[in-house]
Amino acid sequence: MTKRFTEAFPLIVSVFAIGGLIYPPSITWFSGSLITIGLGGIMLGMGLTLKASDFIQVLRYPKWVLVGLGLQFLVMPILGWGLAQLFELPPLFAVGMILVASCPGGTASNVIAYLAKAEVALSVSMTACSTLAAIIMTPFLTLQLSGSYLEVPTAGLFYSTLKVVFLPVSLGVLLNQYVPKIVSKIIPFAPPFAVLLISLIVGSIVGQGKEVILDSGFSLLLALMSLHFLGFIIGFLISFILFKNWKIAKTISIEVGMQNSGLGVVLARENFSSPLVAIPAALSSLIHSLLGSFFVVLFKNKN
Helix, strand or coil: CHHHHCHHHHHHHHHHHHHHHCHHHHHHCHHHHHHHHHHHHHHHHHHHHHHHHHHHHHCCCCHHHHHHHHHHHHHHHHHHHHHHHHCCCHHHHHHHHHHCCCCCHHHHHHHHHHCCCCHHHHHHHHHHHHHHHHHHHHHHHHHHHHHHCCCCCCCHHHHHHHHHHHHHHHHHHHHHHHCHHHHHHHHHHHHHHHHHHHHHHHHHHHHCCHHHHHHHHHHHHHHHHHHHHHHHHHCCCCCHHHHHHHHHHHHHHHHHHCHHHHHHHHHHHHHHHCCCHHHHHHHHHHHHEEEEEHHHHCCCCCC
16 A cells, blocks of 8 residues: 555655635645654654665675766756756746755655656665755755856755754664664555655645746746756666666766755755745656656666
């Protein structure tokens, strides 16, 4: 049952997003501190699935992980900045686009990697490493690329990332290390719980920004679709050219093409006065989930 719920992730997040557009009060109750707590719960769940051996995997195959991280924190942020200019997004949408493009991979990429029969251990390792790197890289990249649009609260972004990423992930890893029997009973429920929380976050932000999305969200949707589609394609092509390994290439492709949009939402809401900055991250979660599902069909039986 939990497996089926997890596999239905793209459908569930779509239903919540549509619900937010049709009748916002049905889901906008999940707002404010609940969104921050929700992301903390997702990060804790990720931590519960991680062990020290997942980081040792990085030492065994450093080139795979380093290429993935390079694409994640170089190609995606630059794409986000370039597409924001190409589609002439309003400043607040542009900053939100750059912010989510500068975010690390999330649990959704691990789910898609599993469904696509990719190298799940590598996907988890990359997510873990990019999540830790994001504590510094996400605020830094957002500042460098968004400075021309409006003032970026770098210190606030850093502390928010530390709070909602490092602390819950670290707690999860420690619990997995010292109380594995209890954790083993909880882990099966972590992915579907993450799906539910991500869907609530997306639906709430979409509901709160309903008017803006309907009035001027078309160019933003096109920009976000281009961002994630190009992330998947560039991630796959560069990885395949370098490693000549289809399974590794599709794993890196998925990891690069899918960002931790929930983190983007929380960082935007906690550090920018306008709620519009969070809308690109919320829509991003919906778009990369749908594109990820498309790539599952494309990649699933090809190794």
